Amino acid sequence: MGLDFSVVPGFFDVIMQGVFWTIAITVAAAVLSFFGGIFFAVIALYAPRVISWPMKGFEWLFMGTPLLLQLFLIYFGLIQIGIDLPAFVAGSLGLGLHFAVYNSELIQTSILAVDKGQMEAARTLGLSRGQSLRYIVIPQAVRDVIPPIGNNMIALLKDSALVSVIGVTELTLSAQLAIGRTYRPFEFYAVAAVCYYIINLGMEAVLRRLERRVQASR
Template sequence: MGLDFSVVPDYLDVIFLGALWTIAITVCAGLLSFFGGIFFAVIALYGNAAVRLPFRFFEWLFMGTPLLLQLFLIYFGLVQIGIDLPAFVAGAIGLGLHFAVYNSELIQTAIVSVDKGQMEAARTLGLSRGQALRKVVIPQAVRDVIPPIGNNMIALLKDSALVSVIGVGELTLSSQLAIGRTYRPFEFYAVAAAFYYLINVVMEAVLRRLERKTALSR
């Protein structure tokens, strides 16, 4: 009985591998959520009704249902219609789309707040609406929402533990495998928590650096 961290070193390779998978799925899902959020924001604001209405349903689906259920639908449900995704891909898509919807709400608000004169000036210079959005409006809008999107990225990192339920060997699942062999849950969950904290600290430092750079560019 009692704590025994002496069993941890024998499984550090398993934990490190899980941490690498956690970082990989966080990066992939984070990129999808960022660029997907921009894409969804443009659809919501400038798409025609035939495009906006399906998107609103999609938005309602991802904001109104649990992330865990969405992962199950993507990984187990799509197989029934012939789409068999690897667990890592399904997890990255599920996390990415889930947070893309929330990022879209932030970016829509930022786009609307950009001075309309910016668009008019860009059009006067001969840019199409799409070019004006891509080169003038969206960069300004994204710059203004870096802090809240950064918070969503931190939340995405924490929620990445949910992909363990579909078999992605990330940090939580790796810890569970070690626990299954040693029957020492506290020790390995504590080590997993320490790894999550370290990854979180690095992410926060990167985001703060990015925020400072965008602030200087204003």
């Protein structure tokens, strides 16, 4: 059986819908992982041990196991305790939490690297501890880790293919649907790969611009 790409245009809509959902879940999970990362970092560094230790255990577990396994846990685990989330929500939750843990590691190091004088100065000016963190320390810490967080976001885009296994109709699953009707796996996976590659290039361009702006604000 040779290659025949003439079947592809007939599934243009299916593929484009897949592209849309891939971008949607990547953005949703990226936003979740960004703010989740800050939240986890603050808890790990400043919360009392009763809270921060279980948190560290959770981080350790999420960093030491495959994303695919975590997606199965979240999707089926939530069903088991009676919460039947749509696949899209479960998928963004799983992806977002997974990368929030990685972002948290970066942000923790970065918060600790912000000069101590910043916190002291803010406290002297009458800001509370929470306010000093929110307005003085965290903005500086986050600015410094934008490039590595950007790398995590690009990894997230590629890992979004995994949510196809829990039934989110993103690009990978869309390709599979087309394959189911045409029996032409090579053609459609190749098309999906090209789409991912283009989205990836677009995302890299956006991140580079963001990095430049952050650099300029120094």
